[in-house]
Amino acid sequence: MGRSSDSTPTLSRSVRTVRADGTPIYRWEQSPGVPPVRVVPLDPDCDTEHLPPDNRHAHDFWVLAYVERGGGAVGLDGRQVALRDGEVHAVAPGEVVAAESLAELTHARAWSVAFTPDAIPSLASISPLTWTHHPLLALFAADGRRALVPEADRPRWLALLADLAEELRHPDRLGAHDAVTATLTNLLVASARLAPSAPIAPDPLVSRVFDEIERTYATKVTAGDLARSLGYTPGHLTTVIRQRTGRTLLDWLTERRLTEARRLLRETDLPLSVISTRTGLTDPGYLVRRFKARYGTTPDRWRREW
Structure with missing residues (x-):
């Protein structure tokens, strides 16, 4: 994820394991008293030193990425995906992310929201084995796992992302956990409403x-x-x-x-x-x-x- 120029929290990650092809899989590192959510702006100043040389990696958590300003392309599970203004991408656990050249992304700006679904009470109360079938995570189960946010809705997306980052900067503030849960839920609802109606067939x-x-x-x-x-x-x-x-x-x-x-x-x-x-x-x-x-x-x- 990376490091922003302000005090937005970075995502603490460690390698859980390495796949047979050498791809590292990063695990979620839970901090006591902090919701399992991180939001980090991705821009030319973000920190990529922790990534392998070809930037190829996967996560054991969920990532919702909103492209504020497009430019370049990334690899998502073997397919090249151009980063276009206003697109939202859902990266499921285990999906391989790669950027052949970070130089291609120098003009892009995106927001990465990493989370575990049990940050949301309605998901925390059900079996994690059924998370992929939950309506809130519809975009993660959709073919292509991406959608275009209508231009009129983009200011609201940016406002939600900024609000989420602000609440996470102050986790001890009164009501911060509830605010994080509500804002993340709103983002997932917004992404789910953009998801194609036909989900990917389950493995x-x-x-x-x-x-x-x-x-x-x-x-x-x-x-x-x-x-x-x-x-x-x-x-x-x-x-x-x-x-x-x-x-x-x-x-x-x-x-x-x-x-x-x-x-x-x-x-x-x-x-x-x-x-x-x-x-x-x-x-x-x-x-x-x-x-x-x-x-x-x-x-x-x-x-x-x-």
Whole structure:
């Protein structure tokens, strides 16, 4: 994403893993007390030193990019996409982004909104395995994953992006989290309304994997068990799922379990020992470790502050 000339927060990223072709997949780094959203203006001054030499990379999170001023082209999952004024692009997890020459983009200006869907309560309360089918994320499931914002609506897009950046600069300000959620929701609604009516056909293998996770996550099933039940070796299925979604098989299994743990923390007063059993997370200690690694806080503190 990069560095802007003002105090807009940068997206802290680290390489989760590297694909077989050498493409790094960057992971979301959650900061305690901060919504899982970042907005960064992309312009000639942005920082690209962290990218590989050919700028080829992927994410395990979601990115909505609005092109304020076009110029040049980027590669999105193997296709060349020209950057045109007023276009919005949805970059799904695992999709490979590449720019053969950053010099081609020196006249372009865009806004990158990176987020995890659980920044929005209506998405946080459902299985992450169904996120791609949610109406708010319609542009991410659309053929081409891009749309043109009508010229009359472009000032509103810029205002929403500026508002989102401003709220994220002051996460401790009264109502900041609610404002971030509302503004991000408005952006996703606006992008979804521009999405073509015909979505991309779901990946059959990913659908099978997600169905199996949904069926078994509450048990002590492992990623290896899931792979073997579907007729694959664990290493092969993990590699394929990572390439197609930006996350490994274990990542998705853990994400589903933690989503259920958050629901139980929010809606019940069950102790951690019961929650860990009901989510397949083995024991309270393991639940605490996984929860803190994912959300930057403990389950007990998250429950108190919800």
